[in-house]
Amino acid sequence: MTGASVAVPVVDGLFALVAGEARLTGTRCASCGTHYFPRAISCRNPACRDKQVEPAALPNTGTLYSYTIQHYQPPPLFRMDDWAPYALGVVDLGEGLQVMGMLTGVPLDEIRIGMALRLVIEPLYLDAERGEVLTYKFAPLGGEQAA
Amino acid sequence: MSRPVYVLGAGAHPWGKWPETTQLQMALDAMNAALGEAALGWPDVQGLVAASSRFQGGMGWGLHANEVAQAAADQGMACINVGGACAAGAIAFSTAYAMIASGQYDVVAALGAEQMPRGFIPRPPGSQDDPTDHDYLRWVTMGATNPAFWAMEAQRRKHDFGTTDETYARAAMLMRRNAQGNRLARFRKETGLEEVLGSPMVADPLHLLEICPVSDGAAAVILGTEAFARRSGAKLVQVAGCATATGSFGDPGRRIPTVSGSVRPGISSTSEVVTAAERACAMAGIGPEDVDVLELADNTAWHILAWPELLGFCEPGEADGLLASGAFDIGGSAVALNPSGGFLSFGEATTAQAVLQICEVSWQLRGTAEGHQVPNARIGMTAVLGLSSNGGSVILTV
Numbered sequence: 001m002t003g004a005s006v007a008v009p010v011v012d013g014l015f016a017l018v019a020g021e022a023r024l025t026g027t028r029c030a031s032c033g034t035h036y037f038p039r040a041i042s043c044r045n046p047a048c049r050d051k052q053v054e055p056a057a058l059p060n061t062g063t064l065y066s067y068t069i070q071h072y073q074p075p076p077l078f079r080m081d082d083w084a085p086y087a088l089g090v091v092d093l094g095e096g097l098q099v100m101g102m103l104t105g106v107p108l109d110e111i112r113i114g115m116a117l118r119l120v121i122e123p124l125y126l127d128a129e130r131g132e133v134l135t136y137k138f139a140p141l142g143g144e145q146a147a
Numbered sequence: 148m149s150r151p152v153y154v155l156g157a158g159a160h161p162w163g164k165w166p167e168t169t170q171l172q173m174a175l176d177a178m179n180a181a182l183g184e185a186a187l188g189w190p191d192v193q194g195l196v197a198a199s200s201r202f203q204g205g206m207g208w209g210l211h212a213n214e215v216a217q218a219a220a221d222q223g224m225a226c227i228n229v230g231g232a233c234a235a236g237a238i239a240f241s242t243a244y245a246m247i248a249s250g251q252y253d254v255v256a257a258l259g260a261e262q263m264p265r266g267f268i269p270r271p272p273g274s275q276d277d278p279t280d281h282d283y284l285r286w287v288t289m290g291a292t293n294p295a296f297w298a299m300e301a302q303r304r305k306h307d308f309g310t311t312d313e314t315y316a317r318a319a320m321l322m323r324r325n326a327q328g329n330r331l332a333r334f335r336k337e338t339g340l341e342e343v344l345g346s347p348m349v350a351d352p353l354h355l356l357e358i359c360p361v362s363d364g365a366a367a368v369i370l371g372t373e374a375f376a377r378r379s380g381a382k383l384v385q386v387a388g389c390a391t392a393t394g395s396f397g398d399p400g401r402r403i404p405t406v407s408g409s410v411r412p413g414i415s416s417t418s419e420v421v422t423a424a425e426r427a428c429a430m431a432g433i434g435p436e437d438v439d440v441l442e443l444a445d446n447t448a449w450h451i452l453a454w455p456e457l458l459g460f461c462e463p464g465e466a467d468g469l470l471a472s473g474a475f476d477i478g479g480s481a482v483a484l485n486p487s488g489g490f491l492s493f494g495e496a497t498t499a500q501a502v503l504q505i506c507e508v509s510w511q512l513r514g515t516a517e518g519h520q521v522p523n524a525r526i527g528m529t530a531v532l533g534l535s536s537n538g539g540s541v542i543l544t545v
Binding site for chain 1: 266267270276286289290292298299300301303351352353406407410411
């Protein structure tokens with residue numbers, strides 16, 4: 001892949017734009033209704049007998065269950081341009097599903113448990129070979145449009 | 148058939164950073180100390196159960212028991228190596244217990260020895276870049292370190308119960324205070340409130356001194372029958388209960404390294420540890436109210452408040468007040484919480500940590516916990532959590 005305009009997901013198959021909206025790709029158990037993220041090869045519910053799992057576009061809005069601000073740079077497996085302390089949150093997406101991710105579009109001192117959030121896809125870093133590398137994040141609902 | 152099992156002896160290599168030695172040497176030191184306390188020698192040991200580490204030793208195959216046997220006693224022992232990450236020591240203990248209770252062996256040792264890499268614990272070498280692997284995703288998509296998981300629990304507790312930054316700091320201070328008299332602990336200096344709150348913020352609301360670092364250390368416990376227990380003439384310490392468990396479907400806890408949870412109502416957080424502790428209590432025929440000493444896995448100050456509540460020692464939200472009143476102190480009115488000084492004063496030597504917890508309880512019950520003895524301790528309990536939903540708990544009595 002060449003060209004500065006190319007943008008690639010940090011991990012293939014983890015999220016997608018569905019009708020212009022960012023959605024996480026997970027798994028839904030058709031037998032018991034449990035949602036999983038990322039994709040799961042089987043249903044973990046011990047009471048579920050059939051475990052008929054299928055790909056699912058997960059809910060893309062929710063509320064903040066909890067959060068933290070990381071003040072130390074994570075090990076090199078994590079790449080991020082212009083590193084600075086940033087927020088991570090756990091977001092309750094409904095359907096019993098809670099997903100962790102970076103928070104964006106909100107000052108670190110204005111993050112509040114219970115705030116409404118939506119899924120966005122944003123650049124994480126620029127890679128010389130792959131181009132712009134994207135990850136999923138959560139932004140305030142009704143906030144600025146993601147890049 | 149099931150017969151009573153006793154702790155014959157316990158031993159440990161002091162915790163710290165020991166780059167000049169090897170995990171094998173530390174394992175041998177711990178074993179020799181435990182054998183000394185038991186008044187036994189290597190020829191008496193019929194089986195060796197080791198917690199397998201991924202960091203050092205074991206010939207790359209996790210064969211830590213075999214390494215010890217080949218170094219110290221080539222004598223036809225049963226060597227068993229168990230995985231379980233930070234709970235591996237408790238799983239090794241439960242395995243050794245079963246080997247004796249079943250009648251198959253009379254003397255079996257459980258041990259864990261660890262030399263840890265510096266800094267944040269990295270992914271295992273050679274791991275695949277698998278888009279369904281949580282440990283891969285938590286790094287590349289968001290860079291979530293282990294403290295970030297604990298910090299989100301701590302932040303939520305502030306929201307749910309009004310826990311203050313000062314209370315978290317005082318939980319860490321209790322651990323440092325307890326460690327002052329413990330020669331095995333790495334951090335033995337009494338630490339003040341300003342020092343804890345003034346230490347660098349790692350992941351809000353947790354400061355550096357409220358999070359356990361990593362250390363090198365080793366611990367061993369020799370288990371055996373009553374006949375062997377009577378040899379040393381020391382007070383008889385019986386294994387009243389021990390159990391391991393995985394988690395329950397729907398657990399709402401933040402589980403390292405998972406980037407999501409499929410949550411169901413009515414399921415306890417940290418359910419693997421809760422279930423293991425409940426099973427151990429059922430086996431011993433006791434409840435939390437009977438326990439004099441509790442050694443729990445305090446990876447952070449949050450654990451010191453949350454775990455006694457999860458394990459049924461008090462109601463949700465009550466731990467803050469109990470801590471403030473001194474009820475968790477050595478000699479306090481509730482259970483003595485981590486009289487050893489806990490992970491916060493030792494630093495975690497992953498696979499060795501759960502064995503050290505058991506050593507500590509044994510010393511407390513024998514009355515030999517010099518410098519940090521809980522008065523009249525008769526029932527002690529351990530609780531530990533390991534990666535990938537491994538819970539372990541052990542109850543000893545005199």
